[in-house]
Amino acid sequence: MLGHAVNAAHAASGLIHTSQQQQPLLHVPLDEARLQGPWSQPQRLWSQTCDDDPGFIDARNYSCSGWADFDCSQAVSTFGYDSSDMQALLDACPDTCDRCDRDECLPPSGYIFWHLMKTGGLSVDQLLNCACTHEHCSVKHDDGSDDLYGDRGCDEHPTVLTTHGNPFAYDRSGGYGTNNWANASNITILRDPVSRIWSYYAYAREHHYEPFLQHPLAYYLEQPEVNFELLNDTPQDHEANEGAFVLHQSQLFNRMTRTFGSRNFECGGPSFGEPICGKPPPEGQSSNWTLEFQQSIEQRWLSNAIETIRGLDYIGFTESFGNLRADLAEVWPALLPPDSPCQLNRENPTDYPGVGLESTPDEYTRLLIEKRNALDMQLFQEAIKISEEKKRARARRRAVLEVARQYRS
Numbered sequence: 001m002l003g004h005a006v007n008a009a010h011a012a013s014g015l016i017h018t019s020q021q022q023q024p025l026l027h028v029p030l031d032e033a034r035l036q037g038p039w040s041q042p043q044r045l046w047s048q049t050c051d052d053d054p055g056f057i058d059a060r061n062y063s064c065s066g067w068a069d070f071d072c073s074q075a076v077s078t079f080g081y082d083s084s085d086m087q088a089l090l091d092a093c094p095d096t097c098d099r100c101d102r103d104e105c106l107p108p109s110g111y112i113f114w115h116l117m118k119t120g121g122l123s124v125d126q127l128l129n130c131a132c133t134h135e136h137c138s139v140k141h142d143d144g145s146d147d148l149y150g151d152r153g154c155d156e157h158p159t160v161l162t163t164h165g166n167p168f169a170y171d172r173s174g175g176y177g178t179n180n181w182a183n184a185s186n187i188t189i190l191r192d193p194v195s196r197i198w199s200y201y202a203y204a205r206e207h208h209y210e211p212f213l214q215h216p217l218a219y220y221l222e223q224p225e226v227n228f229e230l231l232n233d234t235p236q237d238h239e240a241n242e243g244a245f246v247l248h249q250s251q252l253f254n255r256m257t258r259t260f261g262s263r264n265f266e267c268g269g270p271s272f273g274e275p276i277c278g279k280p281p282p283e284g285q286s287s288n289w290t291l292e293f294q295q296s297i298e299q300r301w302l303s304n305a306i307e308t309i310r311g312l313d314y315i316g317f318t319e320s321f322g323n324l325r326a327d328l329a330e331v332w333p334a335l336l337p338p339d340s341p342c343q344l345n346r347e348n349p350t351d352y353p354g355v356g357l358e359s360t361p362d363e364y365t366r367l368l369i370e371k372r373n374a375l376d377m378q379l380f381q382e383a384i385k386i387s388e389e390k391k392r393a394r395a396r397r398r399a400v401l402e403v404a405r406q407y408r409s
Helices: 002-013 030-036 083-092 121-135 193-206 210-214 217-221 255-261 291-311 318-331 363-372 374-408
Strands: 111-114 138-142 148-150 160-163 185-190 314-317
Touching: 111 121, 121 138, 121 148, 121 160, 121 318, 185 318, 193 210, 193 217, 193 255, 193 318, 193 363, 193 374, 217 363, 255 291, 255 374, 291 374, 314 318, 314 374, 363 374
Parallel strands: 111 160, 111 185, 138 160, 185 314
Antiparallel strands: 138 148
């Protein structure tokens, strides 16, 4: 009813097409939008001036101001108005009836950023927060904070989601608010596994994770079958200190493959930082764990991850940080139009000297990282190839659009 009311008023004023026609898009003509594809340019719901009609009198002789303390959408069910009378009220009193802010927001559930730790994701988060502030949308952060950013007038129906979650475990049918993210455009940022894990180790030291202050990274990578908490000289008391850094052991073992390849809640085993598999309680989860079973999980999750990566609309890389801003503006132009003032800045960079580390690991540690993350090493190389394919596809799309522009001119 809400959308119908606003669209009817707009159609009457000539601001948009009638309901039988597709609404125009914000930044590009309709024929260009079709060439770009629906994922690249969602529709914006066009707003009225948001000024009440000062001469309006409803069916019971009330002006717009007479509805200031009442819900206009309840005119029929609560106050006995006819449907046509309520429609006239909504059309004539958009300010009083609180119909302006929501209709200025970008449509909900349009974009998902799958945020892997230590890939530059916080920088992308801040860029998206800025973009939504200027383009009238809300960003939902499902990364432990559960916060909302951007245009706070659009919080009820966020347009952007940034999450550390798993694309398959995540409830995209509406588990977050009233949104359905099933048709969202998806992107991620990947990083060379050696560089990412070394940065994560430094990050944990910076946040005073005691075990990593006591031992070098190689000490843990040499023992993938052991629960790290059992190696701690001073185990973390997270209940006593809610702000304590919590190590996710899986961050050090094929985390990228796990994120994009795990399609259920089965235990991944030591290859994915879950040494509890096959061990009796209280230290583990008893199961019929064999080497063959572990290898089957590895190959299945890697295959799934490659398939998932191929289905994303954009794959960026930390190593090409300088290109990310321009790439995202091309892939998500509704969020980052040409006049957007939002920039991609480096947020939370790793301070290696500050935690007593070199910027790169020693040779032995590097080889250990590669060995324990062999699946991520494969996935990273496949992602580079897939990204190049997508880059060529965007170039072809630009060429088609340019031909279309020249034809019209």
